[in-house]
Amino acid sequence: MDIAVIGSNMVDLISYIHRMPAEGETVEAPDFAMGCGGKGANQAVAAARLGSSVRMVTRVGNDIFADNTIANFRRNGIDTTYVMPTEATSGVAPIFVDEESRNSIIIVKGANALLTPDDVRAAEEDIAACRLIVLQLEIPLETVYEAVALGKRHGIPVLLNPAPAQPDLVLGRVRDCEYIVPNETELSLLTGMPVETMDDVRNAASVLLDVGIPNVIVTLGERGALWLTAEGERVIDAVAVDAHDTTGAGDAFIGCFSHCLVADGDVLEALRRASHYAADSVTKPGTQSSYADAEQFARLCGAQ
Numbered sequence: 001m002d003i004a005v006i007g008s009n010m011v012d013l014i015s016y017i018h019r020m021p022a023e024g025e026t027v028e029a030p031d032f033a034m035g036c037g038g039k040g041a042n043q044a045v046a047a048a049r050l051g052s053s054v055r056m057v058t059r060v061g062n063d064i065f066a067d068n069t070i071a072n073f074r075r076n077g078i079d080t081t082y083v084m085p086t087e088a089t090s091g092v093a094p095i096f097v098d099e100e101s102r103n104s105i106i107i108v109k110g111a112n113a114l115l116t117p118d119d120v121r122a123a124e125e126d127i128a129a130c131r132l133i134v135l136q137l138e139i140p141l142e143t144v145y146e147a148v149a150l151g152k153r154h155g156i157p158v159l160l161n162p163a164p165a166q167p168d169l170v171l172g173r174v175r176d177c178e179y180i181v182p183n184e185t186e187l188s189l190l191t192g193m194p195v196e197t198m199d200d201v202r203n204a205a206s207v208l209l210d211v212g213i214p215n216v217i218v219t220l221g222e223r224g225a226l227w228l229t230a231e232g233e234r235v236i237d238a239v240a241v242d243a244h245d246t247t248g249a250g251d252a253f254i255g256c257f258s259h260c261l262v263a264d265g266d267v268l269e270a271l272r273r274a275s276h277y278a279a280d281s282v283t284k285p286g287t288q289s290s291y292a293d294a295e296q297f298a299r300l301c302g303a304q
């Protein structure tokens, strides 16, 4: 197995609106879509569509959403041995996307909040058979720390996407990650530092390097991405597109990066491809619904 994603799944309830409502105001949304989401699931689906074999460790609820989520994982070829039904509601995410393609997301973690360190330990042997562990922060932090420790025990590289940002994250407990991939807002929240200029971003990112994480990758939207290591830095240019819906673009980036990294180990090339993949995703509506498969992505890269 290539990749173990230990993380969340949500049902995305997306309202397309003209503008965000003011406090106390009711606005009409001209369009609505429901889809499979959650940062963990999104990253797993992107990597699987591109050809990686992916094992998902997650908890679904005991409601009408669970079967659909499991069926969606299977349709995308994802191993569901550790997709565990739970006496709770499934995670749901009401999302609002305005005409400028800006989004606001509320997450109701539901069953995701019940994914425990014991769940990770119970799957240890099968997670240890993977070549990369991918984590986000929509599950309990203790579970994230356990997964990082598992990676260390077995010598498997761990990629942490610290999203959504959690001020309680103890950086010392994720120092054994090989990669940390925050966006600029998350970087600022994690370090308490500004990220207005590229120099600000460099300074904040180097705090994460100092913690002991050897690869810090900051996604910067229209400014591209910055990859910082002890040896130096690389800036990956953004790919200009006409953005329609940016929801899940960060997950597209991480899913594609993880796939490419496992496929050939070339970090810089993986970052370039991830930028293309994420840029393509924002031209289409929805989260997973906007992710290309391997054939579509190959055509897209060929057309550049």
Ligand code: RIB
Pocket (backbone or CB within 6 Å): 010, 011, 012, 036, 037, 038, 039, 042, 092, 093, 105, 107, 138, 247, 248, 249, 250, 251, 287
């Ligand atoms: O990153 C986008 C995702 O964040 C959405 O799919 C939503 O479910 C939330 O988890």
